[in-house]
Amino acid sequence: MGEGVEWTAHSCILLAWMEDDAVPAAKLASYYKLPSAYLNKQLQSLVRAGILTSVPGPKGGFRLARPSDQITLWDIVAAIEGEKDAFHCTEIRAQAAGSRTQFSSPCSIAIAMHEAELAWRRALAQQTLASFVRAAERSVPDAAERARRWLDTAET
Amino acid sequence: MGEGVEWTAHSCILLAWMEDDAVPAAKLASYYKLPSAYLNKQLQSLVRAGILTSVPGPKGGFRLARPSDQITLWDIVAAIEGEKDAFHCTEIRAQAAGSRTQFSSPCSIAIAMHEAELAWRRALAQQTLASFVRAAERSVPDAAERARRWLDTAET
DNA sequence: GCAGAGGTACTCGGATACGCGCTGTCCGAGTAAATTGGG
DNA sequence: CCCAATTTACTCGGACAGCGCGTATCCGAGTACCTCTGC
Numbered sequence: 001m002g003e004g005v006e007w008t009a010h011s012c013i014l015l016a017w018m019e020d021d022a023v024p025a026a027k028l029a030s031y032y033k034l035p036s037a038y039l040n041k042q043l044q045s046l047v048r049a050g051i052l053t054s055v056p057g058p059k060g061g062f063r064l065a066r067p068s069d070q071i072t073l074w075d076i077v078a079a080i081e082g083e084k085d086a087f088h089c090t091e092i093r094a095q096a097a098g099s100r101t102q103f104s105s106p107c108s109i110a111i112a113m114h115e116a117e118l119a120w121r122r123a124l125a126q127q128t129l130a131s132f133v134r135a136a137e138r139s140v141p142d143a144a145e146r147a148r149r150w151l152d153t154a155e156t
Numbered sequence: 157m158g159e160g161v162e163w164t165a166h167s168c169i170l171l172a173w174m175e176d177d178a179v180p181a182a183k184l185a186s187y188y189k190l191p192s193a194y195l196n197k198q199l200q201s202l203v204r205a206g207i208l209t210s211v212p213g214p215k216g217g218f219r220l221a222r223p224s225d226q227i228t229l230w231d232i233v234a235a236i237e238g239e240k241d242a243f244h245c246t247e248i249r250a251q252a253a254g255s256r257t258q259f260s261s262p263c264s265i266a267i268a269m270h271e272a273e274l275a276w277r278r279a280l281a282q283q284t285l286a287s288f289v290r291a292a293e294r295s296v297p298d299a300a301e302r303a304r305r306w307l308d309t310a311e312t
Numbered sequence: 313g314c315a316g317a318g319g320t321a322c323t324c325g326g327a328t329a330c331g332c333g334c335t336g337t338c339c340g341a342g343t344a345a346a347t348t349g350g351g
Numbered sequence: 352c353c354c355a356a357t358t359t360a361c362t363c364g365g366a367c368a369g370c371g372c373g374t375a376t377c378c379g380a381g382t383a384c385c386t387c388t389g390c
Binding site: 001003005006007009010030031032033034073086087088089090092093095096097098099103104105108109112113115116117119120122123124127131132135136138139140143146147149150 | 163264276305
């Protein structure tokens with residue numbers, strides 16, 4: 001799995017704390033010590049997925065497109081990694097020698113793989129960004145305040 | 157996900173039908189119209205994982221190392237793709253500016269990702285090779301007999 | 313003092329190189345079977 | 352005819368290239384703010 005998922009997920013936590021103040025990608029990257037331009041590219045994927053909105057120009061940046069309790073971890077993963085299944089059935093049994101090319105029921109292995117991925121997606125879809133924000137605040141109570149101050153006073 | 161998972165899974169179904177007769181990788185590859193040498197490489201991974209046993213020389217090949225009801229889809233996936241999690245937490249929050257490097261609780265995002273992967277693994281671990289064999293026989297009742305005949309009479 | 317036009321600085325966004333891992337292939341070590349020669 | 356040593360042919364197993372995708376970077380289009388000038 002790509003690094004972009006972790007980067008953008010944590011970035012979304014910060015954006016949740018910033019409410020409606022747009023935060024540029026450079027600030028987020030500086031906060032987490034990440035390559036700025038690449039993080040920007042990943043955030044664009046979230047914009048295309050409708051999770052974030054972007055505003056250009058001075059005082060511009062990214063912000064959440066909807067409340068944090070309406071953004072799931074699956075939304076973020078799907079935006080970065082794509083929505084299609086990791087396992088792709090090529091129906092090699094249809095290529096099998098001595099078999100009819102016609103099959104009544106679909107490949108049972110593909111079904112099992114798909115079911116497993118559905119379980120994975122459901123588990124991710126149950127986790128909302130709001131729950132991560134609460135967990136972070138429980139770990140460090142003044143995290144939101146600290147983050148806001150740092151982003152306001154940071155130079156680069 | 158790599159192609160090897162699909163290839164080796166279907167190969168295991170055939171090996172289950174062949175009981176204790178060793179089948180060379182070339183025969184399996186010819187049956188499914190797959191590159192022979194590469195399939196051999198993938199099957200070696202299953203041997204290292206203890207799912208198959210290999211015998212060299214004439215009349216050699218691969219066979220199942222244990223009954224088909226004791227081989228799960230997760231065993232095969234783990235053998236090919238590796239057992240470690242797809243998502244690797246790099247703890248970028250520890251790199252976050254203005255934060256204590258010490259954290260009491262682990263990263264909540266990493267926990268959610270790990271839980272989702274556990275759900276995926278459990279779903280795969282519940283599917284045994286024996287169930288796939290039964291499904292294939294239900295789809296094509298004489299599939300086992302046909303496969304045995306073809307493998308016996310095939311030239312390459 | 314105020315309004316408006318121009319300049320400026322800052323942002324996102326997509327187009328452009330680089331590196332690693334999966335894909336694919338090849339040849340050698342090892343082994344069991346087949347063969348051949350002798351008893 | 353039976354046995355054993357040798358040859359043979361076939362297998363796995365790991366070492367060797369090729370390619371695609373994720374990683375990383377850069378520069379251009381666009382916009383809001385700031386400044387400066389004229390009224």
